[in-house]
Amino acid sequence: MIERRWVWQFALVALATVYLSPSYGKMAEFTSDTLINNVVAGPDLRKGQGGRLYVGAVNALYQLNQNLEVESRTETGPRRDNRQCTPPVTDACEEAVDTDNHNKLLLVHAARDVLVVCGSVFRGICSLRNLSNVEQLLYFSDTKGEKSYVASAEESVSVVGVMSYFTTRDGANFTVGKGYGSHDSTKLISTRILQDFGDWVVFDSIIEASAVQANPFVLRYLHDFRFAFKDGGFVYFLFSRTLGVQDTKNFTFISRMCEDDQGYYSYTELQLNCSAANKYNKAQVKTSVDRQHFHMGVCVFAGMFPLQFINNRLVEIIGACYSHHGNINDKADMALKYKCGAEFLPSPLASKAEFALTVEPSLVRKGHMTAVAVAVEMEHAVAFLGTATGEVLKVHLSAHPEVYGRAPGEVTGDKVNKNLLFDADHQHLYITTEKKVRKRLPVQACHLKTDCHSCVNMKDPYCGWCVLEGRCTRKQDCSRSLEDNTWLWSPNQQCVQIQAFSPPNLSCRKTQQVGGSSLSWVHFLLSSHTFRGPVESIRRVRDQHSIRQVVIVLYLLSVSSRMTYKQLDSHLLCCRCISCVTSQWGCQWNTESHSCSDSDDSVGGNHIVKPQQPESCPQFESPEPLLIPVGFEIPISFQGRNLENYMQEVNVSFHIKQSDSEKRIDSTLTVVLYNCSVGREDCSLCKHADTKYQCVWCSASRTCVYRELCPTPQPDQCPDPEITDIVPRYGPLNGRISVTIKGSNMGIKKEDIRKITVARVDCVHQEDRYSVSTSVVCEIGPARRVPPSDLPFEPTNSGAVEVEVEGGRRGTSKVVFTYRDPKPTTVQPAKGPAAGGTVITIGGENLDTATKDDVTVSVGGFPCEVYRGQKVPSDHIETYNQTKKHCTTAGLSYSSAFLRLNSLIFSCLFQFVQTALTKNDTHLQFYSPPVNCCLDSQSLRIVLQLDNVMEELKSFDYHPDPTFNKLAKNIITETSIIIVTVRTDVSPKGDLRELRHSGGFLSLQVKFGHGEWMVGSVYYARKDDIPLAIIIPAVIVPMLLFIAISVYCYRRKSQQAEREYEKVKHQLENLEESVRDRCKKEFTDLMIEMEDHTSDLSEGRIPFLDYKTYTDRNFFLPSIDGAKDPMITGRIQIPEVRRATVAQALNQFSNLLNSKTFLINFIRTLESRPDFNARSRGYFASLLTVALHGKLEYYTDIMRTLLLELMDEHVQNKNPKLMLRRSETVVERMLCNWMSICLYQFLRDTAGEPLYKLYKALKHQVEKGPVDAKVKKAKYTLNDTGLLGDDVEYSVLTLQVLVHGEGPDVTPVKVLNCDTITQVKEKIIDQVYRNLPYSQRPKVDSVALEWRPGSTGQILSDLDLTSQKEGCWKRLNTLAHYNVRDNATLVLSRVLHTQSFHQQQDNHEEKNALLEDDNTFHLVRPADEIDEVKSKRGSMKDKAMTKAITEIYLTRLLSVKGTLQQFVDDFFRSVLCSSSVVPPAVKYFFDFLDEQALRHDNVEEETLHIWKTNSLPLRFWVNILRNPHFIFDVHVTEVVDASLHVIAQTFMDACTKTEHKLSRESPSNKLLYAKEISTYKKMVDDYYKGIRQMIPVSDQDMNTHLAEVSREHTDKLNTQVALHQLYQYASKYYDIIQSLDEDPAAQNKQLTLRLQQVAAALENKVTDL
DSSP states (O other), X not given: OHHHHHHHSSOEEEEEEEOOOOOOOOXXXXXXXXXXXXXXXXXXXXXXXXXXXXEEETTEEEEEETTOOEEEEEEOOOEEEOTTSOSSOOTTOTTOEXXXXXXXXXXXXXXXXXXXXXXXXXXXXXXXXXSSOTTSEEEOOSOSGGGGBOSOSSTTSOEEEEEEEOTTOSSEEEEEEEOOXXXXXXXSEEEEESSOBTTBOTTOBOOOOHHHHTSSSOTTSOEEEEEEEEETTEEEEEEEEESSSSOOOEEEEEEEEETTOSSOTTOEEEEEEESTTOOBOEEEEEEOEEETTEEEOOOTTTOOEEHHHHHHHHXXXXXXXXXXXXXXXXXXXXXXXXXXXXXXXXXXEEOOGGGOEEEOOSOOOSSOEEEEEEEEETTEEEEEEEETTSOEEEEEOSSSOEEEEEOSSOOOOOOOOSOEEEOTTSSEEEEEOSSEEEEEEESOOGGGOOSHHHHHHTOOTTOEEETTTTEEEOGGGSTTTTSTTSEEEGGXXXXXXXXXXXXXXXXXXXXXXXXXXXXXXXXXXXXXXXXXXOHHHHHHHHHTTOHHHHHHHTTTOOTTOEEEEEOOOHHHHSSOHHHHHTSTTOXXXXXXXXXXXXXXXXXXXXXXXXXXXXGGSOEEEXXXXXXXXXXXXXXXXXXXXXXXXXXXXXXEEEEEEOTTTOOEEEEEEEEEEEOTTTTOOSHHHHHTSOGGGOEEEETTTTEEEEGGGOSSOOXXXXXXXXXXXXXXXXXXXXXXXXXXXXXXXEOSSGGGEEEEEETTEEEEEOGGGOBTEEEEEXXXXXXXXXXXXXXXXXXXXXXXXXXXXXXXXXXXXXXXXXEOOOEEEEEESSOOOTTOOOOOEEEEESTTOSXXXXXXXXXXXEEEOOOTTSOOOOBOOEEEEOOTXXXXXXXXXXXXXXXXXXXXXXXXXXXXXXXXXXXXXXXXXXXOOOOOSOSOGGGOOEEEEETTEEEEOOSOOOOOOOEEOOOSOOEEOSSOOOOOOEESSSOOSSOEEEEEEETTEEEEEEEETTEEEEEEEEEEOOOOOOOHHHHHHHHHHHHHHHHHHHHHHHHHHHHHHHHHHHHHHHHHHHHHHHHHHHHHHHHHHHHHHHHHHHHHHHTTOOOBOOHHHHHHHHHHTTSSSGGGOHHHHOOOOOOGGGHHHHHHHHHHHHHHHTOHHHHHHHHHHXXXXXXXXXXXXXXXXHHHHHHTGGGHHXXXXXXXXXXXXXXXXXXXTTOGGGTTSSOOSHHHHHHHHHHHHHTHHHIIIIIHHHHHHHHHHHHHHHHTSOEETTTTEESSOSOGGGBOOSOOOOOEEEEEEEETTSOSOEEEEEEETTOBHHHHHHHHHHHHTTTSOGGGSOOGGGEEEEEOXXXXXXXXXXXXXXXXXXXXXXXXXXXXXXXXXXXXXXXXXXXXXXXXXXXXXXXXXXXHXXXXXXXXXXXXXXXXXXXXXXXXXXXXXXXXXXXXXXXXXXXXXXXXXXXXXXXXHHHHHHHSOTTSOOOHHHHHHHHHHHHHHHHSTTOOHHHHHHHHHHHTIIIXXXXXXXXXXXXXXXXXXXXXXXXXXXXXXXXXXXXXOOOOOOOTTSOHHHHHTHHHHHHHHHHHHHHHHHHHTSOOOOHHHHHHHHHHHHHHHGGGSOHHHHHHHHHHHHHHOTHHHHXXXXXXXXXXXXXXXXXXXXXXXXXXXXOOO
């Protein structure tokens, strides 16, 4: 009752969410050629009248009946269109191409028999189609402008709608909600009219509420509408949206407004949270069910939202906004008074996030739910959930929802899409996948369960155990289910036990309902019953497999009850009807078989007398007189009753017996008892009866009766003839065949037949074949001729049969006779012997014309016997013998392509049969049959029979069986030959000799054909035998000794191996447990640490580099000069007096560079020089990027031109896949720089945060374990070559750090006691100055660390006089060396000298060099010196000296990888997600590559994939991933850099199409991410596909974007320095002059002269230039 209340008291809105992690018989089926977008049900389907389905797919619209058969289909695309073109699209729109039309919306307007169809082409314009025939287009117009744009032109934007009506207007309308598309109408929610009304046209938006439709829903809010529905006069929209471009987290909302609200004043939003933390935050699928005016739904993965709760909360929100200053409370008077809002009231309204309606998850499952349908069964809600894997789960929405099963049917693996519908009677589901719609997935399978236990174990709300019927059914299918305890609901998990029953007696052959009363809930056991009665009867019940029937009948019996079985008394009941039906056993009497049997309701008829109906038994009664005197003749009369089923005449004998002694006296008293009605079913037959019977046809009862029994006079004429059948029904056109007409009342004698017509053709009566009343035979004449062609044609070859009898009575048949001729077309076989006997098969048309007797076949004028309808002799072959008396027996026949061989005949007294072995057109092979007669072989004759041809074979003779002489020699040696002598006149061929072993001898048998003869026995010769007494010990003793030694050695080795195995197993278990614990602990620690970092990030503390520093590091840090490069320092050596002249000259040089002719020649000239290497080309391209940064659109044009040349070159050289692989040309480096410029803002807005989190998490994980400061190896890393191969002991210390001169505040810092002092300083600086970027922090060498264990302080350093020495090696000092304890206080103070950021790396390298000169080490001493100091343990433990297997520490890689996996996935997802923000430059460049791939015919899809990969992921993202300091103000250590290289390599592998086969020899770095590579590859493929489907970025939009970047950042760059550096190349490679002189365009522009002027000004002299 609890469940029933909460299900039915509320109306539920169904919504399903997905957890956005940071990263029986054959069913009817319809298959679409394209992707299915929408499926809706017609109104008749919803009302349960069969009905239709409407399927909207890409480029097609289908109309299906309820069995998914296509009734109508229309093509909706592709259409020539482009999103930038304004409909109508004409030839003036050059960008228009054939565009797929995705169905965006289907709505059924049943009142006007109209289907609203909206597609993605033509800016989302809709059309109206006939609901009964979708091929009929009722309305479409693309000339109405923007006001008719309803849907979205983008495939990814969702559109929902619902039919609605205004009370003040007659016209219908529909309300639409859609997401935002760049070329769509700005109205996200609009009401559209369906007919012209006033100034409005069809599909016009009739409500202008800009506050709701445009302003709040700006581009940065990404809406995803999932569902729209109506209830209680309101229209509801369910959708999710993000809060901004940067914040991609989705939140789910439901909005509501009045259906009759003509100003959207009632529009109100409410946020829906699934779980307190809103973990499942995006609506994926929805459902609503209208059953008895209750709306309900399901939110799988997140719980359920009752619609009543939603409405109550909305009223609270509206009331608070109206009258209580936005505070939510119980007062809502204004909201109730103005439930549809008003113009003077505030609108639109929305709740704050803290007032969201929250429910806890009711059901949580892994994977994506893609569809849901909800049904109500017996006041219980059941949800059917479609999944991404193709399953349909069944969920009982009780107080504790659970999945109780899966809907039966084949799981195809295809994702179930949002269209999951019920059929008319809610018994089956329509399931839609990407391209298929399947029907008849049953919602329940109760009937498959045959016992109560299995029925209730299903927990299916549809099912229950029907107690009185003993089967598993739905409640409405169980009779008397409304009574208590007669239908046991499956989820209640209970069955019934019955303790009382009736009747107490039951026939062992009979099934009968047994009544009873239910007392407790237990299973009934048949085995507990006791049976009494004849054993044969019970055994017969079991043998006839009727135990199941007994179980069903006795299901209500208690286990302690007894049932009595009785057999009928054959002497008492078997031959007397009255005794049978009046017995206590309830028997019935069969008058036809004259037998008594159990009462059976299924057997009925007049011949069955039911129990307790003795008056229905056939019987004689009422004798008259009762007393008969002896010696006097007295008539005796009696009456018979119920004798209708007996024969026409019955001889009745009378017997007389004494009443006292029962003695019978002989009697010959026999009379004939007859029945007029038997055998005289119609009037004609009745009148034909012998007059002695005095039978008449009684019109009142329409039966033939005795004259005295008919109250009415006999009619003079019988009724009209009735014709029931015609044989045959087809005849030849020329007639002349007999037709048999069957029926009734067709005359009493043959002379009564007056006229017969068949198909309006006279038929001659054949009087000799006439049967009274029932059958007439006539011979038909030829068919009527067809009239001339100029007259109207009247089909005359078919017609009814009409019979006219005496008295003018006529009868016409309902069946039709047809004239037609047979048309033979084929004959098999085509050849046969002239003697005949061949069985041929004739094929053709109309061969069943006439009867077999009417058909004659002749072959070449010779008659052929017809077998139609008979069994044709089978094809065999047989050989047999016969005597010269020719006692032939019909043989079996043999068939080939051209020949039929019937038999091979031998002459003998007896015949013998033999089957052929092989057969073909020219040969027949068989065994000769054995001749078991004693006749002379000369009397045998061989005959070959080919059908009717018989040919004697004289070349084959029989000979007597051979006899053999005794063997002359029966010893077999290596060279012996056994000679067998045969006594016969002819040597047989093909003999087969066999040696069969018998005891110590071998039996020699000779085989000829089927005969075998024993010739004798032979044996093998033996050499000198050695006594067994010597052989056995000589063999067995050494063997036993060898076995014993082997067993001993094996056991010893086994035990040793077992010990070793147990030892290794124990070590591996410990290692596995250690890795598991370490992963769990470190992941927990990392999450806690990263929460602090995340809180810092939320405050905008990601240290992004400014644009200039970002470009400097990306463009020029790889240069030879590094940080000292003039482009980074911004300084060039120019005398002060010449600065103005140089600046003017550089401006002139800049103008030259802005000449495309000059720049192209300049670049070609440089690249043609062999000394212009790859490094110079890259540096030159970077200089060019800075110099042209002010005109990035011009820079892009130059890059496109050079790329086209490069592309043509690679395609012509047949190696297009190599393009853009390396930066070996100027244009490749230009592309890299162009990507860096265009993606800078994307890095800051989107990809920067996950990249920074990944860097921080990796750095934190590395520093949690020991890091060797000398060899740059760490315990925790992703790079196997940088893995610390020793198990170093260490502990974590928390230091209290006081910064000198910055106040008394103490900062806790976590370090390791094995850290060097420099490492400790770095960790302290990272923690103390964590809010400052790296460049603003003090450097390690500029601070000193002082430890104050007492009153005095001690300066800590890596090397001092206390450093430990081990041989010639000196260990770097650590905190453990100084014995610094946990919670020790250290003071950080600055020293006098400082270093800049760019000097620090060089100083580190110098310091490391000094340390190497001193032979220092940190944690691991070099391996080649270990042996020299084995005796000097020092502070190094045994573990440090005893080298372990390095590979055993590879599990640490897995530990680190598992800890960082989430951050790696987040970064990959941010970079490779096309559904979020994609930089316009990426879309623009990828479209450029797509265009060029189409331009070149030999560019494959794989090559295009490589081009895109080389241009973006490998050229830009891998560089940024390897060098985070190119975008962040951070310092990347060597250990962290090594791990970043592993992630970058994984990213590179994911972007390639090549499948890498991994093995044990593969690098550990590749094996580490082998499992994830396939997922990442799919991400890359989806990313490329998603970008291809996006709206194109026009040249104008791209130039606008580039101009904005130029305007914003150009002033920050060292443009003049770049121009000066570029000129150095012009000065060095003066071949440019020759190139310009040879170019006519350059000559026209005097580019050579202008360059010489620039050179003269810059160099202050006249130069060769």
